[in-house]
Every structure is written in structure tokens, then in C-alpha cells.
Amino acid sequence: xxxxxxxxxFMLDKTDKTVQTKAGPCTLPIRYxxxxxxxxxxxxxxxxxxxxxxxxxFEPLPNEQGKALALVGFWDYYDxxxxxxxxxxxxxxxxxxxxxxxxxxxxxxxxSTEIACEAGLExxxxxxxxADSRVVLEGQQVDLSVVLQDGTTALSVTGTRGDxxxxxxxxxNTYAEYVEAADIGPVVxxxxxxxxxxxxxxxxxxxxxxxxxxxxxxxxxCVSSGADLVLRAGNSDHFMKQQVQTLGLDGKSPIxxxxxxxxxxxxxxxxxxxNKAVR
Numbered sequence: 001x002x003x004x005x006x007x008x009x010f011m012l013d014k015t016d017k018t019v020q021t022k023a024g025p026c027t028l029p030i031r032y033x034x035x036x037x038x039x040x041x042x043x044x045x046x047x048x049x050x051x052x053x054x055x056x057x058f059e060p061l062p063n064e065q066g067k068a069l070a071l072v073g074f075w076d077y078y079d080x081x082x083x084x085x086x087x088x089x090x091x092x093x094x095x096x097x098x099x100x101x102x103x104x105x106x107x108x109x110x111x112s113t114e115i116a117c118e119a120g121l122e123x124x125x126x127x128x129x130x131a132d133s134r135v136v137l138e139g140q141q142v143d144l145s146v147v148l149q150d151g152t153t154a155l156s157v158t159g160t161r162g163d164x165x166x167x168x169x170x171x172x173n174t175y176a177e178y179v180e181a182a183d184i185g186p187v188v189x190x191x192x193x194x195x196x197x198x199x200x201x202x203x204x205x206x207x208x209x210x211x212x213x214x215x216x217x218x219x220x221x222c223v224s225s226g227a228d229l230v231l232r233a234g235n236s237d238h239f240m241k242q243q244v245q246t247l248g249l250d251g252k253s254p255i256x257x258x259x260x261x262x263x264x265x266x267x268x269x270x271x272x273x274x275n276k277a278v279r
Contacts, residue, residue, distance in 0.1 A: 103173030180204030192242025
């Protein structure tokens with residue numbers, strides 16, 4: 001079931017605002033009316049995870065076995081308030097002092113359109129770049145890949161999902177370093193760590209912000225074992241491939257895979273701390 005565009009979940013309210021980006025205006029919150037979403041969770045070494053975190057106050061959130069958790073996600077957005085596009089991510093589950101809830105620190109976030117890229121950089125401070133994230137689901141077969149603009153790949157995931165059970169939607173808290181600068185973009189450091197910084201080096205204040213991705217109450221996930229799936233590093237030299245290698249994900253299978261074919265969500269304003277809206 002998909003909510004229609006006039007459902008209360010999507011209705012305009014007094015928090016709506018329009019932000020001008022280099023690629024054009026973007027009205028917040030961004031509304032995602034129809035999409036497919038695939039999320040996979042991997043257990044990785046905590047010390048490897050720390051190599052991709054720019055602020056040492058970020059701490060990997062361990063599972064019961066003491067491993068850090070990496071999220072590799074894909075979204076194919078058929079209809080949104082900023083047009084159709086696709087995206088993918090490598091993120092790490094983290095905690096940060098002063099924030100009550102754990103969330104995802106976004107390490108990389110390729111998107112397929114310029115407006116989605118600039119909105120992500122300028123409003124949410126995610127390390128976005130333009131690339132094509134391909135999602136092919138045929139029954140239990142999975143074929144996912146991130147294809148860069150030069151035709152090389154950053155990563156791919158292929159294989160077969162196991163038997164599934166249903167799960168309700170979840171809100172995803174995301175964290176980023178909030179930077180005041182006029183010419184921001186992803187700046188790559190050691191091990192493929194990408195942070196949003198002034199390209200000229202003229203940064204203003206830097207702090208931590210959070211944004212919540214709110215899924216519609218009708219979203220349903222099919223949850224399966226990821227034992228028969230394999231992630232492979234691509235054939236590029238891109239920093240997203242470096243992140244795969246830094247985390248030790250090349251050749252690794254996810255703990256689990258979540259698939260929603262009726263994904264809908266709202267991406268709201270960004271907050272610094274618990275309450276102060278910065279965009």
C-alpha cells in the first residue's frame with residue numbers, strides 16, 4: 001500500500017521552507033512518494049570503522065559480539081518532490097555525546113541528479129557526489145551496484161536472499177559534521193574518509209548535526225539472511241571503493257538484508273544538537 005500525495009503524512013505544514021542551492025530551489029521537508037529501498041548490515045572491526053570517522057567523539061555502536069555495524073543501502077526513488085533519482089550509501093552506526101539516540105554517520109552518499117547532490121551537500125552536509133546506483137530485484141535474486149560517471153564501479157552486491165519475515169518501518173537518524181562555508185564539497189583524506197569541507201580551505205565553524213529520515217507508517221520490509229549475498233569492491237580508484245576496502249567489506253556477506261518495495265518517507269530539516277534548526 002502506498003499513501004497518496006495528499007495523505008496527512010505528506011501534507012504541507014508551517015515547518016516547510018525553501019532553500020536555494022546551486023542546482024536550484026529545494027523545499028523542505030523533501031517528500032518521497034514512491035521508492036524501492038534495500039538495506040544491508042555488515043559486522044566490521046571497530047578499529048577499521050574508526051578510520052572513516054572524522055571526529056573521535058563519534059564512537060562505533062557495537063553489536064553483541066563487539067563488532068561495529070556498517071550499513072550499505074540503496075534507494076530507487078520513482079517519485080519525489082525533487083524529481084526521480086537513485087542513491088546509495090556506506091554508513092556506520094555510531095553514538096555521539098549529547099545526542100540521545102544512536103544513528104548513522106554517512107561516509108558516502110552517491111546520487112544520480114545534480115539537485116539531489118547539491119541539496120545533500122548544502123543543506124544536510126552529506127558527502128554526496130553524482131553516480132548511478134542500480135537496483136535489480138528479481139524474486140530472491142539481488143543485483144546492486146554503484147556505477148561512477150566514468151563507467152567504473154565503486155562496489156557491487158549480488159546473490160540470493162533467504163526466506164524472509166515482515167518488519168515495520170523505522171526512522172533513521174543520520175549524523176554529519178555541519179560546516180559553514182560557501183564552497184563546500186567532499187574532501188577525501190586517508191583511508192577514503194570523506195568529509196564535507198570548504199574546497200578552498202576557508203572553513204567556518206564545524207559542529208555536528210543530525211537529520212531524521214521518517215518512513216511512512218505503511219512501509220513494509222522483508223527481512224532475510226544475507227549469507228548468500230556477496231559485496232565486491234569495484235574497479236575504480238574512487239573513495240567509496242577505498243571505504244569498502246578500509247572496512248574489510250570486499251568479499252563479505254551481510255548479516256541481514258531489508259527490502260521494501262513500497263518505501264515512502266519525509267526528510268526534514270537539519271538540527272544542530274537536539275533542537276536548534278540550522279536549515
